[in-house]
Amino acid sequence: MSGRAKRKPVFDLLLIGGLLLLALVCYLLFAGGKNEGNVAVVCVNGVETGRYPLDQTGRYELNGGSNILIIENGAAWLEDADCPDKLCVRQGRVHLDGQVITCLPNKLTVTICADNSEVELIS
Amino acid sequence: MKTKKIAVLALAVALAMILSFVESQIPAFVAIPGVKVGLANIAVVFVLYKLGWKEAVLISLVRVFMVSVLFGTAVSLFYSVAGAVLSLSGMVLLKKTGLFSTVAVSVTGGVLHNVGQILMACLLLETNVIVYYLPFLILSGVIAGVVIGIVSAIMVKRVQVNY
Numbered sequence: 307m308s309g310r311a312k313r314k315p316v317f318d319l320l321l322i323g324g325l326l327l328l329a330l331v332c333y334l335l336f337a338g339g340k341n342e343g344n345v346a347v348v349c350v351n352g353v354e355t356g357r358y359p360l361d362q363t364g365r366y367e368l369n370g371g372s373n374i375l376i377i378e379n380g381a382a383w384l385e386d387a388d389c390p391d392k393l394c395v396r397q398g399r400v401h402l403d404g405q406v407i408t409c410l411p412n413k414l415t416v417t418i419c420a421d422n423s424e425v426e427l428i429s
Numbered sequence: 430m431k432t433k434k435i436a437v438l439a440l441a442v443a444l445a446m447i448l449s450f451v452e453s454q455i456p457a458f459v460a461i462p463g464v465k466v467g468l469a470n471i472a473v474v475f476v477l478y479k480l481g482w483k484e485a486v487l488i489s490l491v492r493v494f495m496v497s498v499l500f501g502t503a504v505s506l507f508y509s510v511a512g513a514v515l516s517l518s519g520m521v522l523l524k525k526t527g528l529f530s531t532v533a534v535s536v537t538g539g540v541l542h543n544v545g546q547i548l549m550a551c552l553l554l555e556t557n558v559i560v561y562y563l564p565f566l567i568l569s570g571v572i573a574g575v576v577i578g579i580v581s582a583i584m585v586k587r588v589q590v591n592y
Contacts, residue, residue: 318533321523325540325571333564352555396460406558410462411504413554 343403343418346382348375351413358382360401360418372412382416384409437480437590438488445472445492446499453500461562463508463546464569467539467577469496474520474535474581479590482521489513507553508546515545531585532578539574540567 346358350369358366358377365385366375373387373394381401384394387409394409403420448468457464469492477485493513497506519541523534543566550559 312527313530314528315530317528318530321529321533322536322571322575325536325567329564329567329571332560332567336561336563349554349556349558351553391457391462393457393460393462396457398460404561406561408462408550408554408559408562410508410550410554411502413504415554415556415558417558 341403341420342380342401343405343420345419345421346375346377346400347417347419347421349415349417357421368416369412369414373409373414375416382418383407384416387412433591434480438476438484441472441476441480441484441488442491442495445469445488446495448472449492449496450500459565459569461565461569462550462559463543463562463566465542466573467542470516470535470538470542470574470577471581471584473517474531474538474577475584475588477520477524477534478531478581478585479588482517482524485521486517489517504553508549511549512542512545515548516542530578531582532575535578535581536571536574539577540570543567543570 344360346360347354348356348358348368355369356366358364358375360377360380360382363378364376366377368375372389374385376383376385381399383399384397384407387394389409389411391411394407394412394414397407400407400416400418403418405418407416408414446469448471452466452468455466472492473485473489476488490510490513493506493509497503497509501509516538520534520538523529523537544563547559547562547566551557
């Protein structure tokens, strides 16, 4: 390759190292907490469509049946979905505050929150 | 544009489309939306180094459009365009500085492709919760970018393009 004189491997290492550092910083900033959540908040197209308490076992059809949400033993997961990649199903169980399951094709997210407003949940 | 150049560009688009199709047949390694190996980026990086940035932009956009029409959905077109535009911008700028190797340029492309897709997802879903995936997307972009960069560098070195 006819590399230019200025090119040095150290720039490559700095760039890749910088990106990995950025990933680490983002991880520390955004990763879900270590606290247990108690409610699964479902949003479709960014609009909240339902809240499901994690202490109530249940099977819910979300978004007109496009995704099937299961809640059992304090954890939530998507059992089935009509999206082509099924990535949302493979994301498995979530139960910690801040954890998210995303189904991009159906524009649906399930976010675990530690919401203490019990009254709102019961009503 | 010379006929020979048109033929070379068409070949690159065809290669990128085939690589996209092959990749779509491989099941995802990890269950994180947006994580891709980015095989088609081999063709884009190759054209970027062999022919120039305008040509790379051209074949990348044609590839994204064709693949979405043939194998994707209207929604996947939005994700792909966002990823491709951001990825190309980064790679072109980085290459212009002349400071970085093919691998580093490819790594930037891989990371920015993933970041572009997730930004578009944030816009479409009107949510910011998916920044949760950002660290994993950066990491996977770096790994995929290194692999794609090595392959691209070999291609740039060995494949002769005369036009």
